[in-house]
Amino acid sequence: MNVLLLLMSVVLIAFVVWPAFKRGPQQWQFSEEDTPLGRLATRREVLVGNLTDLDFEFAMGKVAEEDYMSLRNSLKQQTLRIMEQMEVLQGGKVKASEASKATPKAAGSPAPAADFCPACGQATPGNARFCPGCGGALVLEESR
Amino acid sequence: MLLADIGNYALIAALVFACAATLASLSGARLKDTRLLLIGERSVYAVFLLVTVSIASLWTMLLSDEFAIRYIYGHSSEALPLAYKVGSLWSGQEGSLLLWTFVLCAFSAVAVFTQRHRHNRLLPVAIPVMMVTAVFFLFLNNFRTNPFEQWTGITAAGAEVPFTPDDGRGLNPLLQHWAMVIHPPILYIGYIGFVVPFAFCIAALVTRQLGSSWVVTVRRWTLTAWMFLAAGILLGGKWAYMELGWGGYWAWDPVENASLIPWLTGTAFLHSVIVQEKRGMLKVWNVTLICLTFILSILGTFLTRSGVVSSVHSFAQSNVGDAFGVYLVLTVVGCTALILSRLPDLRSEGRIDSFVSREAGFLFNNLLFLVLALAVLFGTVFPIFSELITGRVVNVNQPFFNFIAIPIGLLILWLTGIGPLLAYRKTSHSSLRRNFTMPTVAGILAGPAFYALSDWALGGRPGPWPLISVMLCAFVVATIVQEFHAGARTRMRQHKELYPLALLNLTRRNNRRYGGYIVHLGIVLIFIGITGQAFTREVRGVVGKGESFQVGPYEMTMDGFRSHDDALYEGTTIDLIVTRNDRALYRLSPEKRFYKASEQPASEVAIARQLNHDIYVVFAGINEDGDKAVIQAYINPLVAWVWIGGIVMILGTLVSMLPALKPGQSEVR
Numbered sequence: 001m002n003v004l005l006l007l008m009s010v011v012l013i014a015f016v017v018w019p020a021f022k023r024g025p026q027q028w029q030f031s032e033e034d035t036p037l038g039r040l041a042t043r044r045e046v047l048v049g050n051l052t053d054l055d056f057e058f059a060m061g062k063v064a065e066e067d068y069m070s071l072r073n074s075l076k077q078q079t080l081r082i083m084e085q086m087e088v089l090q091g092g093k094v095k096a097s098e099a100s101k102a103t104p105k106a107a108g109s110p111a112p113a114a115d116f117c118p119a120c121g122q123a124t125p126g127n128a129r130f131c132p133g134c135g136g137a138l139v140l141e142e143s144r
Numbered sequence: 145m146l147l148a149d150i151g152n153y154a155l156i157a158a159l160v161f162a163c164a165a166t167l168a169s170l171s172g173a174r175l176k177d178t179r180l181l182l183i184g185e186r187s188v189y190a191v192f193l194l195v196t197v198s199i200a201s202l203w204t205m206l207l208s209d210e211f212a213i214r215y216i217y218g219h220s221s222e223a224l225p226l227a228y229k230v231g232s233l234w235s236g237q238e239g240s241l242l243l244w245t246f247v248l249c250a251f252s253a254v255a256v257f258t259q260r261h262r263h264n265r266l267l268p269v270a271i272p273v274m275m276v277t278a279v280f281f282l283f284l285n286n287f288r289t290n291p292f293e294q295w296t297g298i299t300a301a302g303a304e305v306p307f308t309p310d311d312g313r314g315l316n317p318l319l320q321h322w323a324m325v326i327h328p329p330i331l332y333i334g335y336i337g338f339v340v341p342f343a344f345c346i347a348a349l350v351t352r353q354l355g356s357s358w359v360v361t362v363r364r365w366t367l368t369a370w371m372f373l374a375a376g377i378l379l380g381g382k383w384a385y386m387e388l389g390w391g392g393y394w395a396w397d398p399v400e401n402a403s404l405i406p407w408l409t410g411t412a413f414l415h416s417v418i419v420q421e422k423r424g425m426l427k428v429w430n431v432t433l434i435c436l437t438f439i440l441s442i443l444g445t446f447l448t449r450s451g452v453v454s455s456v457h458s459f460a461q462s463n464v465g466d467a468f469g470v471y472l473v474l475t476v477v478g479c480t481a482l483i484l485s486r487l488p489d490l491r492s493e494g495r496i497d498s499f500v501s502r503e504a505g506f507l508f509n510n511l512l513f514l515v516l517a518l519a520v521l522f523g524t525v526f527p528i529f530s531e532l533i534t535g536r537v538v539n540v541n542q543p544f545f546n547f548i549a550i551p552i553g554l555l556i557l558w559l560t561g562i563g564p565l566l567a568y569r570k571t572s573h574s575s576l577r578r579n580f581t582m583p584t585v586a587g588i589l590a591g592p593a594f595y596a597l598s599d600w601a602l603g604g605r606p607g608p609w610p611l612i613s614v615m616l617c618a619f620v621v622a623t624i625v626q627e628f629h630a631g632a633r634t635r636m637r638q639h640k641e642l643y644p645l646a647l648l649n650l651t652r653r654n655n656r657r658y659g660g661y662i663v664h665l666g667i668v669l670i671f672i673g674i675t676g677q678a679f680t681r682e683v684r685g686v687v688g689k690g691e692s693f694q695v696g697p698y699e700m701t702m703d704g705f706r707s708h709d710d711a712l713y714e715g716t717t718i719d720l721i722v723t724r725n726d727r728a729l730y731r732l733s734p735e736k737r738f739y740k741a742s743e744q745p746a747s748e749v750a751i752a753r754q755l756n757h758d759i760y761v762v763f764a765g766i767n768e769d770g771d772k773a774v775i776q777a778y779i780n781p782l783v784a785w786v787w788i789g790g791i792v793m794i795l796g797t798l799v800s801m802l803p804a805l806k807p808g809q810s811e812v813r
Contacts, residue, residue, distance in 0.1 A: 001146055005153050012190050016161070019182035039355050046356055050422055050568075053654070059638065060630045063567050064575040071569055 040086045047079045148213060148292040151201035155290075158194035158249070159282040161187045166272040166279065173268035181264070184271050185256050191278060192253035199246045202291055203233055212308040215239060215291045221314035221741035223711035231325035232315045234332075237449055237464070238291035243329065244445065245281040247336045252278065255340045259361065266358060269347035274339055280471050288463045314741025317713070323383035331376025331403060335441040337369025338410065342438035345431050349482050352489050356421050359430065364801055366414055366434075371797040373407045378790040389747045389762045391682065391778040393786065396545040401524040402444035405517050409437040412513035419506045423568065424493025426503075428483070429510055431490065435479040440517070442472060452528055498570040505563035512556050519548040550609055554616055557671055560664050561620035564627060564657075582626055587619030601756060602679040602781045603696055613675045617668045624661045624668075631658075652805055659800025666793030669785045676757070676782025684764075688772040695777040698759060699723045702773060703731075713737045713746075718763050718773045722752065734763035734775070757781040 054075065058068040165187035172180030202215075206229055211217045219232045219239070233239045252274040259267055285291070297307035318324075341362035348358035380400060381393035394400060413433035419426045446452070450465035483490075496503050523540040530538035565579040594614040598606050606614070628647060635646035651658040685693035685700065692701035703719040715737040722730040732750035739746060752759040760778040767774055 001149065005150065009157065012157070012161070012193070016164070016183055016186045016190050019179045019186065022179065022182075039353070039357055042356055042360065046421055053657075056631075056634065056654075057567070060634045062565070062575065062579060062630065064572045064578070067567055067570060067572050067575060071567065074569070 037086060037089050040082050040089070044079060044082045044086070047075060047082065051075050051079070147201040147205050147210070148294060151198045151205075152290070152292045154194040154198035154201070155282060155286050155292075158191045158198065158245075159279065159286055161190045161194065162275045162278045162282055165191060165275040169268045169271040169275075181268055184268065185260055188249075188252050188256045188271060188275065191275070192249040195242075195246050195249045195282075198285075199233070199242055202239065202242065203230070206230075206233055209312070210308075211310070211312050212294050212306060213291070214293045214295055217295065217309055217312045219312070219315055221312040223741065224312075224315055224320075225712075227322070227325055228315055228320050231319070231328075234328040235315055235319050235324075238285075238289040240328065240332075240449065241281060241284055241289050241464070242291050244332055244336065245278065245285055247329070247332050248274070248278055248281060248339060251336055251340055255343070255365070262361070265351060266344055266347040266353060266361070269350045270340075270343040273343035273346045277339055280467070284464055284467060288467060312741065314739060316742060317737065317739040317744050317746035318387055320739075320746075321383055321387045323379050323386065327376060327379040327383055330372050330379060334369050334371075334373025334376045335403070335406065335444060337365060337372060338406065338434070338438045338441050340365040341369070341413075341434050345434045346479075346482065349431060349486050352486065354427060354431075354486070354489050356424070359417050359420050362434075363417070366410065366417070367797055367801050370407070370410045370414055371794055373403065373410065374790070374797075375794055377403050377407060378787070382787065385783070386749060386751070387746075389749045389776075391680065391760055391762075391776075391780060392677070393783070396520075396523070396542050398524050398527075399448050401520050401545075402447045405521050405524070406437045406440040406444055408513050408517040408520070409433055409440055412510045412517075413437055416506050416510045419503055423503060425495070426507065426510070427490040427492060428487070429507075431483055431486075433510070433514075435483070439472065439475055439479070440521070442468070442475065446472060447524070500566060500571045500576065502563060502566040502568045505559060505566050509556065509559050509563060512552055512559070516549060516552045516556070519552075520545065523548075553671075554609070554612055557613070557616045557620060557667070560667060561616070561623040564661065564664075565623055579623075579626075583619050583622035586622035587615045590618030591615045598679070602676065603681060603779070604679045607678065610675045610678045613671055617671055617675075620664060620668050624665055627661055628658070651799065652802075655802045655804060656800045659796050659798070659802070662796030662799055663793050664796075666789045666791070666796055669789030669792055671789075673782050673784070673786030673789060676780070676785070679781040681779040683777045685775045685777060686767050686772050687775065691772075693775075693777075695759070696779040697724055698729075698779075700732075700761070700775070700777060702775075705773070706733075708735075711740070713739045715748075716763075718775070720750070720761060720775070722759060730759065732759070732761050734761050736763050736765070753784055755784050758783045 051072065054063065054068065054071055057063045058065075063071070165184050168180045168187060169184030172178070172182075172184055202213075205213055206216050206220055207226070209216070209220070209222055211220075215236060215238045216232075219235045220229055224232065234243045252271075255274070256267065256271060259270075295307045295309065296304045299305055344358045344362050344365075348354050377400070380403065384395070384400075385393035410433075413430060416426045416429050416433060420430050446465070446468040450462045450468060452462070452465060494503075496507065498504065523544055526540045527537050530536065561583060562580075565583075567575060591611055591614070595606060595611065598604065628650070631650040632643055632646040635641055635650050636643060639646070639649070641649060681696050683693065683695045685695075687693055687700075687702040689702055689704050692699050694700075699722070701721045701723065703721050706717045706719065708715040708717065715735050717733050717735040720732045720734070721728055722732060730752040732752060734750040735748040737746045737748060738744075747762060747764075749760060749762050751761075758778075758780040760780050762776040764774040764776045766772070
């Protein structure tokens with residue numbers, strides 16, 4: 001019986017210390033979600049989720065129009081700030097496709113302003129008709 | 145005894161590997177060396193494997209009646225049915241603590257396996273937290289409550305020899321019930337499940353990664369633990385109701401309270417964590433609540449296992465009390481110091497703009513749950529302190545708990561309706577009017593309606609508390625219905641879907657929120673069930689064969705005695721025929737038993753279940769002349785809704801744990 005227990009111990013110890021003999025990079029790499037950029041991305045996802053929820057609650061008639069506009073604006077500002085920080089970290093611009101994915105269009109009336117330039121991804125002020133970044137025309141989407 | 149040696153060896157080896165996991169992970173994190181971190185992870189798997197071997201060997205010996213093992217001798221017998229033999233593993237201290245360790249190691253291994261790529265920054269600190277807990281419990285398993293201890297006899301020459309008794313002393317009859325077979329493991333999964341959120345919280349504090357990341361990671365873990373704890377508490381209630389024979393399911397018994405307290409703080413955490421995710425607020429609350437929940441889970445185990453609540457003296461005799469005490473004090477001091485040192489990192493990203501906002505609702509919710517938890521805790525540990533200080537046990541009884549719990553419980557119920565309808569940041573008057581008109585009307589109308597119907601339906605007029613409770617229940621149900629209905633209508637408009645499909649897709653799209661509403665509905669049903677208690681009727685009848693007595697609207701006629709005798713127990717059953725308006729409805733057969741192996745009596749109640757009330761009868765004994773049966777009969781209104789509410793609550797939790805649909809992912813068409 002002692003042989004059995006001994007064998008079990010040897011197998012377990014071998015299993016546990018095996019990585020010590022592995023070759024290859026041994027420096028610890030953070031997983032993507034644990035990098036500053038990853039954390040900002042998580043935060044952005046949450047904010048985008050909040051925007052979607054808010055739009056739906058407004059469409060449900062749960063949120064009064066005045067509340068909706070101010071809440072949406074502040075969420076939008078926060079999202080923009082996060083994206084600016086991500087831009088700085090990435091050392092470049094967030095791609096336009098990501099930007100447009102990031103902020104859903106407001107639901108219902110009044111007609112919302114475009115949040116980002118569809119061409120270059122530059123954030124645009126509330127009622128601009130042309131993009132301050134690339135000069136392209138900003139088309140306002142018709143509300144549903 | 146081969147299996148006992150294997151079990152013992154596995155416990156010792158597990159302790160060694162748990163220490164190794166702690167050291168390897170900590171030094172790996174410090175030296176930033178992947179090899180050490182991997183060794184730490186693998187050690188966790190090894191600990192899990194070893195504890196599995198240990199518990200499996202105890203189980204095998206239980207099923208094969210190895211009465212040479214003291215624990216098996218004390219908690220099983222040859223005649224015990226198989227299901228109860230399986231359950232007798234956790235019927236005593238040694239086995240329960242081994243189960244604790246097993247569940248803890250299983251949770252740790254699954255957490256490491258699922259999070260190893262996602263959170264390699266938090267994991268090297270989370271592993272030591274889980275493994276230090278494992279080291280503590282393995283220490284108890286090995287040196288204080290070893291389940292593998294064997295009987296020894298002493299020969300005439302004075303030598304110690306192994307000794308095997310012929311049969312065991314049997315399982316406590318009160319524990320011979322299906323709910324008791326599954327209640328402890330389910331409750332333990334609940335208690336111990338909180339170790340994972342706790343470990344990740346500590347890791348986030350240590351590494352100062354205090355944003356939404358750890359909160360998102362622990363969400364499902366917390367929900368799982370919370371759901372199992374809820375199910376465990378309800379099963380405990382179900383068992384008490386069917387086995388203890390006093391007609392109720394909740395007595396504010398210290399052991400019951402011990403499981404309720406962490407559930408209350410856990411519930412507060414589940415809610416307040418949403419605010420951290422959505423608004424970056426209440427961070428100090430969240431780390432405090434999860435640490436508190438974990439500590440209270442350990443305290444719950446300590447209270448039930450050390451015997452301290454029945455008397456300080458049994459605490460002194462218990463061989464785990466001091467170890468638990470030291471562990472608890474260290475954990476409390478460590479957590480407090482860590483949270484205090486991280487206060488600057490826990491600064492809120494926003495502030496509460498208005499009292500009429502969802503954040504404020506969540507904050508009140510936290511406060512109420514915490515006050516309730518602390519009040520119950522105070523009432524539970526008061527006898528201990530009174531005995532320590534005055535030398536006399538002063539028990540805090542039901543009126544104290546009801547005095548505290550009823551108003552706070554109803555306030556929480558009220559918030560259940562209010563909270564979800566408030567918007568974040570602020571809610572304007574027009575929104576308030578729009579959202580609360582219908583539910584308020586429903587709540588107000590429910591009052592007189594209930595008052596008018598209660599005499600006919602429940603056999604009595606309600607006092608103020610039941611009336612308020614029913615009005616609030618109606619209010620909350622109306623808010624939930626309104627939420628589902630308005631959401632479905634919006635989807636019908638936006639996506640051109642049919643109503644049932646819109647309801648389904650609405651829930652699927654935002655399963656967290658709508659699953660939460662289903663849980664709230666379950667809570668309302670439980671409140672309705674609890675409210676029914678105010679209308680309980682109790683009658684004592686002494687009847688011979690053919691005689692009858694009246695219980696509420698029912699007439700119970702005694703139809704004779706039957707006796708039973710087998711290897712497990714001797715029993716006497718009486719048959720009662722229940723009639724209403726001369727129509728026979730049920731035949732109820734309560735029983736008195738005497739278990740042979742443990743030489744203990746037990747009573748089996750008989751229950752006729754209906755949605756409006758249970759008819760609950762106990763065979764209390766035989767009268768002095770020996771010719772009549774003494775029967776304790778109860779009409780328990782609305783009890784069924786407690787269990788139905790529990791099931792709805794669990795279903796709701798499962799819905800909110802479903803993986804979220806990503807934007808663009810297909811819906812049901």
